[in-house]
Amino acid sequence: MTPKQVEHKTVGATIKQAGDDGSFEAEIATLGVIDHDGDIVERGAFSGHPIAVLPAHDSQHVPLGKAQIVERGDIAVATGQFNLEIEAARDWHSSLKFDLEKVQPPVQQWSWGFRIMGPDGFRADQVDGQPVRRLIKLDEREVSPVLRGASLGTRTVHVKRRKAEGMSxxxxxxxxxxxxxxxxxxxxxxxxxxxxxxxxxxxxxxxxxxxxxxxxxxxxxxxxxxxxxxxxxVVRDVSYVAVGKDDAGGAPDDLKLIDQVLLTTYDVEATIARVLDAVDARGKRGRTLGADSKAAAMAMAGQFAELDRTMGQLRGMADQLLPQDLAARAAAKFLALTSLREPVPSA
Structure with missing residues (x-):
């Protein structure tokens, strides 16, 4: 089972087409590179199924049209069409064309929403010592034209992304x-x-x-x-949706317990990896973590200690309730996390 997490990536999309018939093409992602969320969208990650065009992620609004995210080389392109029979779609389409042709700098962005498909839909990794998340299999949910917001101070442009002459x-x-x-x-x-x-x-x-x-x-x-x-x-724009619900923007309290546990596990693993990397890097230079970082790490360790009492009970129950191999893997994972909290000899 995997967390039913809906995420939105807000980008300054390169608009390749904005036709009078409502058609559009927008380059929304570069594949195989680290994006501003610390993610790498792998080639083949998109399903290519039809998705709705929504205004500013408003899932309660009638869709403005239909789109599809396709891969062209190392670029993901949202290609679709506004339904110009709908007044709101005509307004957004008109605003987009005006923004592209008349406004400098443009004030619109594009955003796309997705869920990770299954436990094999992503993989935690490191690139040049930095934790990243490789997105391998995605369920695209929607694409949205949005106004300039806090998520990313970017822009929509009419021409393709420029490559400096003679440079890869x-x-x-x-x-x-x-x-x-x-x-x-x-x-x-x-x-x-x-x-x-x-x-x-x-x-x-x-x-x-x-x-x-x-x-x-x-x-x-x-x-x-x-x-x-x-x-x-640049800040991240993430919303959560409880399993079985389609509306974006649900509060974390709406998550089922299993979803919250899995989401927290991913965050904890990423945080531990970053702390260990920082300790190692500073130790090689004869330094330690800063006071604020130490205090925050110790506070997190304190929460782990509080959790230990409950986890001890669950470990005893696991032998009776879980298949043997699953119980063994869970216990091994717990012991590995426990060992990370043991004091580390100073360099």
């Missing part, structure tokens, strides 16, 4: 990472997650600080790269 995608990313290091100053690490025609999304972390995903405008004139003076913080 990887070369361009490396060049921007080098230039951004000069702009951001002393960092523990920085990597570029996505490059758009007029903005770059990147992750940066300073010593003893949590990493942040940022967006900054950029331009390239010949060999000269320039960036905007201010960076926008």
């Amino acid at each position: 995608d990887n070369d361009l990313r490396e060049r921007l990472e080098h230039e951004l290091l000069e702009v951001e100053g002393e960092l523990e690490h920085l990597w570029v997650e996505a490059v758009f025609d007029d903005a770059v999304v990147y992750h940066a972390r300073r010593a003893d600080e949590a990493g942040r995903t940022l967006e900054r405008s950029w331009a390239m004139d010949g060999e000269t790269v320039t960036f905007g003076d201010e960076a926008t913080v």
